[in-house]
Amino acid sequence: MKKLINRQPGRVATWALGLLPFALLLVVYLLASDARLEANPNDKLLPAFSAMGDAIQRMAFEPSKRSGEYLLWADTLASLTRLAIGVGISALMGLVFGIVTGTLPYARAGLSPLITGLSLVPPMAILPILFILFGLGELAKVMLIIIGITPFLIRDLQQRAREIPAEQVIKMQTLGANTWQIILRLVWPQIMPRLISAVRLSLGSAWLFLIAAEAIAATEGLGYRIFLVRRYLSMDVILPYVLWITLLAFAIDFLLARYSRWRYPWFHGSH
């Protein structure tokens, strides 16, 4: 009999074991929901699947009575746009500052303390400042994402740039490269797949900051909607929205991972 630590589940068993907790959760929810609805048919806390189905139908496939928009899609578009702009700008800044501070000792000496200091400021604490400075418009919400994840991206990529083996930097010089060419042909291409990893890690925080900002000041967006319908205890809307956000987060992460494997095979081959 093999020790437990040496026993591997097969393909089917792996899938079954992975799905089991989800199935259990579903069953527990169904039982609990049924029990509550039996006691009180108007209970809102654990809505039946049929109620959630109705809500999804209403939010996604029927135009809103007030605005004529399909709310789920309008919210999704608004949130994803903010997320894309915020994460995109952060990634760009992380790339530039990460490479510059990771590669040039003078830049590191000048900028590292500032970046470290900024990364210690709790972003949520300066949210009011952002609203004061940038108003309640799009800019404040995007700024919160940027402020929230850029310091992490810069510091991570600086570290990754410094981890490039000294042998390779020396090698470039013996091939006649100047500093600019070393950045362009060695550091930048090697940092790109690491940028994708860092962005994947920071996406969780980005969603957090996005939803927080939308909850406080917005007129559309996934976070806005959840906090709006909370007033009416509309769990039938909130739960599908949360699931939808989770699904979006998963899809983005999955696509980034796939893209990285396809675009940078050398990175994944040697790691």
Add this chain to the structure above:
Amino acid sequence: MAIIEMNNLWKEYGDQVVLERLNAEVQEGEFVTLVGASGCGKTTFLKMLLGTESPTRGELLLDGAPIPDQPDETRGIVFQRYSVLPHLSALENVMLADELHRHKLIGRAFGGKRKALKDAAMAMLESVGLTQAAGKFPHELSGGMQQRLAIAQALMKRPRILLLDEPFGALDPGIRRDMHHLVLDLWREQGLTIFMVTHDLAEGFYLGTRLWVFDKTRLDPQAPGAYGARITYDLPVGDCDKGTLTAIQEQADATARTMA
């Protein structure tokens, strides 16, 4: 004029003397093999030639002028590992030197110009037997192929001197022999000047034109760092007999034991 000249060259780290009183001249076209106990300063010596370490005292001259204090295209290098760029294919690794030279701003060639550079790089790949592997990334190559690629890459620059720091130390003995033949062939064909560190003394005995043994002539067991290594043997290859080999080996072993 000698291509490399050392006048009373010292290298110290703090109060640890690594190398002391090195005096030698190397002519263009020589193939110098460096051997010696582990930790006696062979890599340190190559680093001074490379420009990543500077002499503490004395002179180290390249073509009569102090050697530049940072790496540049006059000196090519192949390390034991990490010598080729993992994100470029074999062909791109070899093309890199020309691309950097021709296109200062973007460091990259396109279109017809790229085609011309590609042909030159393919010819170089062929001379190290890597034609089939041109499109592969380094991680898809064996250790021996990676080192051949590193040599090809360095040679594209036609460096004044080529530095090899145990380039084949991690390879199987059989493959290592093939590599040595390859290096010897390239050295003859291209008229290179080579400094090569190897930890296998017997290897140094038939490779190249000149054998340098680094060893400590004075040794204080209480303070191994008090005295540095010198060039204790400077022999033309081919002239040394089995007795010398044994004597050198025993001395190097004794030093290694004292330092360990």
